[in-house]
Amino acid sequence: MKxxxxxxxxxxxxxxxxxxxxxxxxxxxxLLLLESMKMEIPCIAPVSGTxxxxxxxKGDAVTADQPLIWIA
Amino acid sequence: xxxxxKIAELTARREKALAMGPPARHEKRRAxxxxxxxxxxxxxxxxxxxxxxGLLAVxxxxxxxxxxxxxxxxxxxxTVDGRDVVIHAADFTTLGASTSTIGDKKFHHAKNxxxxxxxxxxxxxxxxxxxxxxxxxxxxxxxxxxxSELWRDRSSPWAAAILGLTYGDGSFYAAMSDFVVMRKGAxxxxxxxxxxxxxxxxxxDPRDFGGWEVQSGVTGLVDRVVDTEEQALAEIRRFLSYMPxxxxxxxxxxxxxxxxxxxxxxxxxxxxxxxxxYDVRKIVEVLFDKGTVFPLKxxxxxxAFTALARLEGEVVGVIAINPMFKAGALDADACDxxxxxxxxCDSFNIPLITLADTPGFMVGAAGERQKMPGKIMNYLQALxxxxxxxxxxxxxxxxxxxxxxxxxGYADEMAAWFTAEVSLMGREPAMNVLHRMRSGDTPEQYAxxxxxxxxxxxxxxxxxxxxxxxxxxxxxxxxxxxxMRRLHQRRKTNGIGAHRLSVWPTTY
Numbered sequence: 001m002k003x004x005x006x007x008x009x010x011x012x013x014x015x016x017x018x019x020x021x022x023x024x025x026x027x028x029x030x031l032l033l034l035e036s037m038k039m040e041i042p043c044i045a046p047v048s049g050t051x052x053x054x055x056x057x058k059g060d061a062v063t064a065d066q067p068l069i070w071i072a
Numbered sequence: 073x074x075x076x077x078k079i080a081e082l083t084a085r086r087e088k089a090l091a092m093g094p095p096a097r098h099e100k101r102r103a104x105x106x107x108x109x110x111x112x113x114x115x116x117x118x119x120x121x122x123x124x125x126g127l128l129a130v131x132x133x134x135x136x137x138x139x140x141x142x143x144x145x146x147x148x149x150x151t152v153d154g155r156d157v158v159i160h161a162a163d164f165t166t167l168g169a170s171t172s173t174i175g176d177k178k179f180h181h182a183k184n185x186x187x188x189x190x191x192x193x194x195x196x197x198x199x200x201x202x203x204x205x206x207x208x209x210x211x212x213x214x215x216x217x218x219x220s221e222l223w224r225d226r227s228s229p230w231a232a233a234i235l236g237l238t239y240g241d242g243s244f245y246a247a248m249s250d251f252v253v254m255r256k257g258a259x260x261x262x263x264x265x266x267x268x269x270x271x272x273x274x275x276x277d278p279r280d281f282g283g284w285e286v287q288s289g290v291t292g293l294v295d296r297v298v299d300t301e302e303q304a305l306a307e308i309r310r311f312l313s314y315m316p317x318x319x320x321x322x323x324x325x326x327x328x329x330x331x332x333x334x335x336x337x338x339x340x341x342x343x344x345x346x347x348x349x350y351d352v353r354k355i356v357e358v359l360f361d362k363g364t365v366f367p368l369k370x371x372x373x374x375x376a377f378t379a380l381a382r383l384e385g386e387v388v389g390v391i392a393i394n395p396m397f398k399a400g401a402l403d404a405d406a407c408d409x410x411x412x413x414x415x416x417c418d419s420f421n422i423p424l425i426t427l428a429d430t431p432g433f434m435v436g437a438a439g440e441r442q443k444m445p446g447k448i449m450n451y452l453q454a455l456x457x458x459x460x461x462x463x464x465x466x467x468x469x470x471x472x473x474x475x476x477x478x479x480x481g482y483a484d485e486m487a488a489w490f491t492a493e494v495s496l497m498g499r500e501p502a503m504n505v506l507h508r509m510r511s512g513d514t515p516e517q518y519a520x521x522x523x524x525x526x527x528x529x530x531x532x533x534x535x536x537x538x539x540x541x542x543x544x545x546x547x548x549x550x551x552x553x554x555x556m557r558r559l560h561q562r563r564k565t566n567g568i569g570a571h572r573l574s575v576w577p578t579t580y
Contacts, residue, residue: 010399037399
């Protein structure tokens, strides 16, 4: 099964995660909020599928292009 | 030879040239749903308006005379929506529309005719690259640069379509254009995979290195991407509809249109929470005439949304910062994209409207490696040297150096929405830098110090010393833009700018 990563657009902090492993998500759905540049930036599902892995936790510092969530 | 024989000879020569390359190549294209050069021209122009030159031109090499109709190009003048244009279209069925001495001579004839007469140049491109053996050897290569100047001064607009495998000059001339549309499946690159395989031992599919995803999303060389040939030609017509025929003329006016949406919607499109992102494209749609927003380079550097549009029927250029992408932080690509757009507007007398909501230029290691200080100053230099009217709206955040680049000191008029927040940086980072405090530390002291900064960053703080000319409710924006654009018409020069950027580079 092809796993698609949801990448962080910017360096920042995970502000809020609105899905859990096993959730079925639609393309375009908001998965988590990243706080960066003093803004809450929504991370959007690039594809429809099931959340198979959440690689970060609330409060984690992340860098640009880091995989945050995997969808399959 | 009788006249009858002469007529028969002319007819026969014309028919042979009009047939272009070998029938098998035409059949293959038809099967693939790809038009030939003449079909493309017919689909682009007003019916029966084409007057061709160079139909009977052929290769400079006698041994190729019989198989080099037009030397690979169909070139001439026609009307598009009633206005004169010059068209130079690649005939890929004839020696791959490869660059050759006579074909290139026809290109320069087209280019010079467009410049001398102040009409747009349309390039319908495919190109196998330089023709071998014509361009081989010291003389073959040097001749390619000898017979004319390659630069342009943007005295008239250029629009190019990338419609197939396009290497060498086909890509170069597109890169020199003001507008490039690409059909999915086509390729725009310097060299084909055959050349890169030999030169670099790279064995890539050309669509990987020069396909639409790369050229519209990574490099920004391509402005619009389409699925079909017909759509590509329609995009060229649409681009030209916003352009004057030349730089000493105003863009064409049309009857005033309805607003794109109800102004009331602006108060829901803009979130009340100042930290929440939104898609500025929806705001742009509401502010300008319905159905007239024409984005350029929409897939590239998406923080900066750039579009041609109409405001009560008049052409305007719009730069809107989109907090949906990278929180609205402007990176090096966004600067390049904005410079390219300012140059376009300055060259063709298009008033500029900027809509700001940005936390600033992107800071950090990645930006510095892309020479951010230089990019920021190129952008400011373009803004300062350009002479078209400029209207600036501060929608929400306008932080740091980016506030200057979004119009401070350069805009003819500046309006701040009541949500505007202008400062060197956001309150929280400022608290951290200045007082080494984060929210949560000694809350009372934090709140007192933060409140002081909050007062100083408001729209009213900008309006009091007449730095912004007005503070407005977002719902008043269109009316304000209409009134200010109507005033700022530079009547003494008939709205024609100084075009100081007309010889700036054609890509960034």
